[in-house]
Amino acid sequence: xxxxxxxxxxxxxxxxxxxxxxxxxxxxxxxxxxxxxxxxxxxxxxxxxxxxxxxxxxxxxxxxxxxxxxxxxxxxxxxxxxxxxxxxxxxxxxxxxxxxxxxxxxxxxxxxxxxxxxxxxxxxxxxxxxxxxxxxxxxxxxxxxxxxxxxxxxxxxxxxxxxxxxxxxxxxxxxxxxxxxxxxxxxxxxxxxxxxxxxxxxxxxxxxxxxxxxxxxxxxxxxxxxxxxxxxxxxxxxxxxxxxxxxxxxxxxxxxxxxxxxxxxxxxxxxxxxxxxxxxxxxxxxxxxxxxxxxxxxxxxxxxxxxxxxxxxxxxxxxxxxx
Amino acid sequence: xxxxxxxxxxxxxxxxxxxxxxxxxxxxxxxxxxxxxxxxxxxxxxxxxxxxxxxxxxxxxxxxxxxxxxxxxxxxxxxxxxxxxxxxxxxxxxxxxxxxxxxxxxxxxxxxxxxxxxxxxxxxxxxxxxxxxxxxxxxxxxxxxxxxxxxx
Numbered sequence: 257x258x259x260x261x262x263x264x265x266x267x268x269x270x271x272x273x274x275x276x277x278x279x280x281x282x283x284x285x286x287x288x289x290x291x292x293x294x295x296x297x298x299x300x301x302x303x304x305x306x307x308x309x310x311x312x313x314x315x316x317x318x319x320x321x322x323x324x325x326x327x328x329x330x331x332x333x334x335x336x337x338x339x340x341x342x343x344x345x346x347x348x349x350x351x352x353x354x355x356x357x358x359x360x361x362x363x364x365x366x367x368x369x370x371x372x373x374x375x376x377x378x379x380x381x382x383x384x385x386x387x388x389x390x391x392x393x394x395x396x397x398x399x400x401x402x403x404x405x406x407x408x409x410x411x412x413x414x415x416x417x418x419x420x421x422x423x424x425x426x427x428x429x430x431x432x433x434x435x436x437x438x439x440x441x442x443x444x445x446x447x448x449x450x451x452x453x454x455x456x457x458x459x460x461x462x463x464x465x466x467x468x469x470x471x472x473x474x475x476x477x478x479x480x481x482x483x484x485x486x487x488x489x490x491x492x493x494x495x496x497x498x499x500x501x502x503x504x505x506x507x508x509x510x511x512x513x514x515x516x517x518x519x520x521x522x523x524x525x526x527x528x529x530x531x532x533x534x535x536x537x538x539x540x541x542x543x544x545x546x547x548x549x550x551x552x553x554x555x556x557x558x559x560x561x562x563x564x565x566x567x568x569x570x571x572x573x574x575x576x577x578x579x
Numbered sequence: 580x581x582x583x584x585x586x587x588x589x590x591x592x593x594x595x596x597x598x599x600x601x602x603x604x605x606x607x608x609x610x611x612x613x614x615x616x617x618x619x620x621x622x623x624x625x626x627x628x629x630x631x632x633x634x635x636x637x638x639x640x641x642x643x644x645x646x647x648x649x650x651x652x653x654x655x656x657x658x659x660x661x662x663x664x665x666x667x668x669x670x671x672x673x674x675x676x677x678x679x680x681x682x683x684x685x686x687x688x689x690x691x692x693x694x695x696x697x698x699x700x701x702x703x704x705x706x707x708x709x710x711x712x713x714x715x716x717x718x719x720x721x722x723x724x725x726x727x728x729x730x731x
Binding site: 485486489492493496499500521522525526529 | 710711714715717718721722725
């Protein structure tokens with residue numbers, strides 16, 4: 257198949273992304289059981305972050321490979337001949353890459369269209385209220401709705417049924433739980449988890465994503481309880497009180513309800529009841545973040561230094577791929 | 580000696596083709612299906628062995644024959660005996676039965692349909708009552724424990 261320059265670049269970018277993402281994705285899939293076992297022994301917030309990084313590593317590394325290596329090498333070293341043929345294999349891989357992106361976009365659009373349950377229930381809405389420095393939107397329904405909604409300006413959606421059934425202390429704990437989700441940017445993370453999978457229409461990272469969701473809830477529980485056994489028990493009570501109200505209205509997959517399935521509920525309650533008073537953990541988070549930033553900076557410097565030597569090699573590989 | 584004198588065309592007859600709809604099974608039929616799913620392909624004797632209860636050879640043979648005619652089993656001749664195996668996996672069978680059950684309700688009069696839908700909604704809308712009770716008991720015990728510890 258003959259193709260002009262721009263189409264060749266597009267096909268090569270899609271094919272390269274697909275190949276790198278597939279290779280690293282399969283590696284992540286193989287490593288996932290060990291990673292989940294390791295996560296179970298870690299601080300829950302660190303575990304959540306590690307699983308999130310493992311899930312996003314393949315598409316992020318593939319995007320880096322395309323933007324930092326494939327694209328520059330092709331633009332720099334490929335003569336802008338008008339037409340060149342493209343092999344069938346490369347076309348098929350590029351099509352798979354395109355299908356992967358389309359599938360990811362469809363999932364994201366579906367989730368985003370479903371984003372605001374408050375908007376969907378607008379006629380029954382009460383106005384936004386401010387409580388303890390938080391913006392709450394109360395929906396007048398008995399259905400147990402309690403979730404953090406939105407990305408740029410996240411707000412807590414609360415149904416009047418939940419508000420009426422909880423005591424002030426329980427409501428405060430539930431809101432602290434949602435605050436923890438907001439601070440950790442969990443809604444953004446849920447959106448990023450819709451990044452392309454290894455193969456279109458597959459769920460290769462299902463286990464990692466499910467484990468991430470569990471650890472994200474546990475981390476939010478821990479931050480709401482703040483190492484206080486009394487608060488942990490009160491939060492467990494709150495979970496059960498909300499569960500007693502029935503199954504929550506179906507929300508966008510971009511935010512989790514305060515209470516979800518029975519299995520998860522039981523695990524969370526049991527965990528909260530086992531909580532022991534403990535001294536606050538040393539602030540390991542900034543250290544880990546600094547380490548990651550340092551590693552990224554070192555990688556960027558190394559990539560820049562090696563780029564002149566690497567680009568011809570990458571170009572040669574791309575030429576093989578295209579034929 | 581299994582099925583001596585059985586008609587040759589039975590070897591290739593597929594009764595399920597003429598009757599796809601799965602019918603309700605009796606207790607022994609269910610047990611025999613379980614045995615076939617557990618043991619895989621086998622003769623009447625193999626199935627009797629897996630059933631593990633003193634049943635007459637002819638009883639098992641008749642039951643297998645009936646299940647074959649209902650389209651749940653397939654068979655092939657091996658030497659002088661038939662080897663029976665399941666036409667569906669246990670999961671496929673259960674899914675198909677559930678589908679037929681729901682379809683029969685939906686084909687029924689309006690109240691039957693409403694009843695089914697409301698039952699589903701009720702079941703889906705409830706957390707496991709027993710689980711919630713257990714967890715609430717644990718919370719109560721823990722609270723009591725904490726209170727006891729906090730008292731000097």
